[in-house]
Amino acid sequence: MDRKDEPLLLLVTGPGGELASLPGATVDQDEYDEAVAYFEDRARWLAERPARVPADGPAAPMAPAIHLPQSYPFKPSDNPGKQALRNDYPAPVRVDGDTYPSVAHAYWALSTVDPAARAAARDADTAFAARNTAVGAPRREGWEEARTAVMTALLRAKYTQHPHLARVLLDTADATLVYDDDSGHWGDNGGRGRNWTGRLLELVRSELRAGQAGIAPLA
Numbered sequence: 001m002d003r004k005d006e007p008l009l010l011l012v013t014g015p016g017g018e019l020a021s022l023p024g025a026t027v028d029q030d031e032y033d034e035a036v037a038y039f040e041d042r043a044r045w046l047a048e049r050p051a052r053v054p055a056d057g058p059a060a061p062m063a064p065a066i067h068l069p070q071s072y073p074f075k076p077s078d079n080p081g082k083q084a085l086r087n088d089y090p091a092p093v094r095v096d097g098d099t100y101p102s103v104a105h106a107y108w109a110l111s112t113v114d115p116a117a118r119a120a121a122r123d124a125d126t127a128f129a130a131r132n133t134a135v136g137a138p139r140r141e142g143w144e145e146a147r148t149a150v151m152t153a154l155l156r157a158k159y160t161q162h163p164h165l166a167r168v169l170l171d172t173a174d175a176t177l178v179y180d181d182d183s184g185h186w187g188d189n190g191g192r193g194r195n196w197t198g199r200l201l202e203l204v205r206s207e208l209r210a211g212q213a214g215i216a217p218l219a
Contacts, residue, residue: 008035009021010031010032010035011039013027014032015028015029015032016028061173061174061175061176062173063173063175064175065177066172066176066177066178067180068082068085068086068177068178068179069180070086070180070181072088072128073086073088074126075090076090080168084168085165085172087102087103087104087107087155088102088104088127088128090102091165092161093106093154094157095110095153100122101122103151103155104127104130104131105121105122105130106122106154107151107154108121108127108134109122109130110140111139111140111147112134112139113137113138113139114137117133117136117137118134121134151186151196151200152203155200156207159208166208169201169204169205169208170208170212172205176198177198177201178195179197179198179201181193
């Protein structure tokens with residue numbers, strides 16, 4: 001409703017008031033009561049009508065957000081819960097002929113141009129050790145621009161190669177996934193980060209659902 005609509009003008013002016021759009025014309029009680037009834041009827045109609053859902057589905061998630069807190073798993077579990085969605089969870093991923101103990105191992109190994117540092121990161125006992133090994137080595141050219149695409153490929157590999165972990169991801173329904181990390185790029189970082197890991201997990205989850213439904217991605 002804008003201010004030019006008659007019911008609103010009558011309501012704003014009130015009984016006995018002079019209409020600004022019609023000098024000399026005043027609002028009587030019946031006109032005012034009709035305007036009040038109009039807005040009451042309109043409010044009732046809005047309250048009773050079915051909620052509108054966009055044609056391609058709701059915009060907001062139906063499930064509450066899920067936080068994936070930092071953890072340091074050293075061995076796989078029969079019932080890992082949300083811990084399975086962490087990049088350092090011990091789930092070997094095979095990429096380009098090499099096998100890495102976890103997504104985090106693969107990410108840090110692939111980040112460096114130094115073959116020796118790459119091998120050391122791959123073979124590190126923990127994801128934390130893999131990170132420390134790679135941090136001191138030279139980065140690959142263009143890594144900052146390419147790293148999100150690399151992580152996407154690694155997450156796809158993890159959940160394709162480990163169906164039981166894909167089930168854990170699918171069980172999050174359509175929840176927003178908030179990845180705890182001190183990285184402003186990969187993690188939520190107390191609400192200040194970009195949460196790219198969480199966003200990519202949601203992307204891979206959607207791709208898994210599309211596969212279940214037989215919906216092939218566009219070529």
